[in-house]
Amino acid sequence: MVCWVFEVEVEAANRYAHHVILIPSSFFHSHSRPRTQLYNSTPSITTKLPHPPPPSSPPPPSFPKLETSISPPTPKTKTRIHRKMGSLGKSKKAMVTVLCWVLVSATLQGCSADVPHFWNNTPSRSGSSLVLPLAGKVYPDEYFSVSIDIGGKAFKMDIDTGSVLTWVECDLSCTGCTQDPEHLYKPHNNFVLRSDPLCAASPRSTNQRRRLPRDHCPYKVRYLEGSSSTGSLVSDSFSLKLRDGSTLKPRLTFGCAYEQNAGDTSPSTTNAGLLGLGKGKVGILSQLVSVNAIQNVLGHCLSAQGGGFLFLGGDLVPSSKIAWVPFSAGSLTKPYYEAGPAELLHNGKPTGVGGLQVVFDSGTSVNYFNTEAYAAVVDKVRADLKGKPLEKVDGHEGFPICWKGAKPFQNVNEVKNYFMPLALSFMKGNAQLQLLPEDYLIISNIGAACLGIYEVKKKGPREPSIIGDISMQDKMVIYDNEKKQIGWVSANCAMLPEP
Known part of the structure; x- marks a missing residue:
């Protein structure tokens, strides 16, 4: 979504007020985005998520660590257009601001969270970030x-x-x-x-x-x-x-x-x-x-x-639009960040897999699902691809499953329409982490589309699943230890915050 930015200064009750208004560009045309290190049962030992097994078997790539951001389906990359309008002068009609907000309130969803210019700049109580x-x-x-x-x-x-x-x-x-x-x-x-x-x-x-x-x-x-x-x-x-x-x-x-x-x-x-x-x-x-x-x-x-x-530090955390979920009770004394339980969805519908505990790990590049969730994903993806012009490739570069087309794929955009979105729906916090095809597919060096979801080596339904870097791209993921919660929101991560 492209947003236009207006800054409006009005005079009301003899006091000047500065207001920021975000209006989607569409408004002007029509009204109508291992190595997970987890502690094991011994508190003094940390465990990193799977890297490739020995060369004797096709190894998964040695992807580093985890972290996931969950947000409603939104385009992964946003074009930002900042247009500052000149001052409107000393208008005595504060109704200008009210009117603008009324006009855009129905179409404003998703704009403010994606514009780094509007991240919370209030200094933290313990200094700057x-x-x-x-x-x-x-x-x-x-x-x-x-x-x-x-x-x-x-x-x-x-x-x-x-x-x-x-x-x-x-x-x-x-x-x-x-x-x-x-x-x-x-x-x-x-x-x-x-x-x-x-x-x-x-x-x-x-x-x-x-x-x-x-x-x-x-x-x-x-x-x-x-x-x-x-x-x-x-x-x-x-x-x-x-x-x-x-x-x-x-x-x-x-x-x-x-x-x-x-x-x-x-x-x-x-x-x-x-x-x-x-x-x-x-x-x-x-x-x-x-x-x-x-x-x-x-x-x-x-x-x-x-x-x-x-x-x-906390002064870069956006003031709104964040999906928050609490730390899971069993992980409060653990070194990693875990939330749950969560239900696995495919194309917006339940898969029958629930009760998932999910670890967000920036040290793991890909996702790792427990046995039940991994099997459900593979079954659903295979069903989705029936009749599609893709050929399965096993053991390619250590990926669990890959598919090739008539010619090598250059990027995920060329193949993502063949795949359905996944999601993790968290029961506590009422939030969903959307996993669009670009959040779980990788284009290999020979142009094959490969599944960026692996099966956790330890078998069992209670093994935590891990969200890695692949599903946290173009999202700001926040770990709030003060409020014991994890949050995420879509963002342009190629743009560094302003000083």
């Missing part, structure tokens, strides 16, 4: 990452709302690391001791490096696809520029990784580390909140064109 540009793409990059200055040196890290511990590869005779020696973090007698409260809050390890202090705090975090990171906690200064122009340099605790294990897969990323954005005292967000730097809110906006932005 931190906004970080993102790099990467769902495919073929398989990650979204940020660059953060730690100790005067920039490190590129994958963003992960599915785990809590931040870590970077470290210059301590690192085994399995992907970085060149000059790009490793170099500790300088800044190890965190076992007596530190944040040590008790981190995933613990019994591993002890001989050359490290005996009382240092070791950690080990395991991920669902079998990989792991082992190291010691350190603390150092982070240089963080806030949206209001000021710079914070807090001393934060994170992991200095000296042993990386990719399990049976190849590393999913060559970035220097991982930015843990999950819930927990050792998380970067919680540490910033503890020094009253920001509110306990974070969000991301992943662009389908690549890039986007991450924000920490």
Whole structure:
């Protein structure tokens, strides 16, 4: 939907009022958009969502982490036309504003939430938000990452709302690391001791490096696809520029990784580390909140064109149009963000699959559904494609299912009309996360249309399903730890917020 923006200044009761009016352009023509890191049963162990299995079987791509935004079906990319009209002068008739709102109220749905110019600019009670540009793409990059200055040196890290511990590869005779020696973090007698409260809050390890202090705090975090990171906690200064122009340099605790294990897969990323954005005292967000730097809110906006932005703090959260669902009761003490129960819909109709617990994970690029939900999706898609000019391709690039046409597809738009929309309807919050074909299809490097939904490795109806980056593109997804809720709204994620 294209919206025209008017700013109207009127005088009423001897006071000037500034009003913003959004009018859809159509009004003028006619009136009539793994590696999920989850803690397993052992609180000290984090699990990342599946990456490809061993080469002996067709592996799924090593897609990074999760997060989903749920919103009514709306076009994924919006064209924004900002037209500022000149001042209307000192009109004494405030009815101008009322009349305009009456004319457009019926057709205004969806405009304001999509225009970054109207995001809430009210300063948070704990200062301004931190906004970080993102790099990467769902495919073929398989990650979204940020660059953060730690100790005067920039490190590129994958963003992960599915785990809590931040870590970077470290210059301590690192085994399995992907970085060149000059790009490793170099500790300088800044190890965190076992007596530190944040040590008790981190995933613990019994591993002890001989050359490290005996009382240092070791950690080990395991991920669902079998990989792991082992190291010691350190603390150092982070240089963080806030949206209001000021710079914070807090001393934060994170992991200095000296042993990386990719399990049976190849590393999913060559970035220097991982930015843990999950819930927990050792998380970067919680540490910033503890020094009253920001509110306990974070969000991301992943662009389908690549890039986007991450924000920490609450002053970028839109004031309306957000679909909110509460954290599930069973996940309040977990590091990941989960909502539910939810029902799976196909083309707006029930599939008979309900009671789904859904994890939003920015560290997983694709979606993972439990066995029941995955089987329902595959059955429905196959039925939809009967008689369509598409040929099934198995085992292509590790995707679960692909289809090819008479000629290679260049983008999802060329094939999306053959597929039906899916949705997750949340019982609490009365919100739906719409999964349009472009939210679950990937065009491979040979032009095949591939299903971006995988089956969770652990079988069972109680296994949580995971919404990854593919279904959170062109949506602002918000994790509000203060109100214990997850929200999403359509947005132009290619446009960075104004300072």
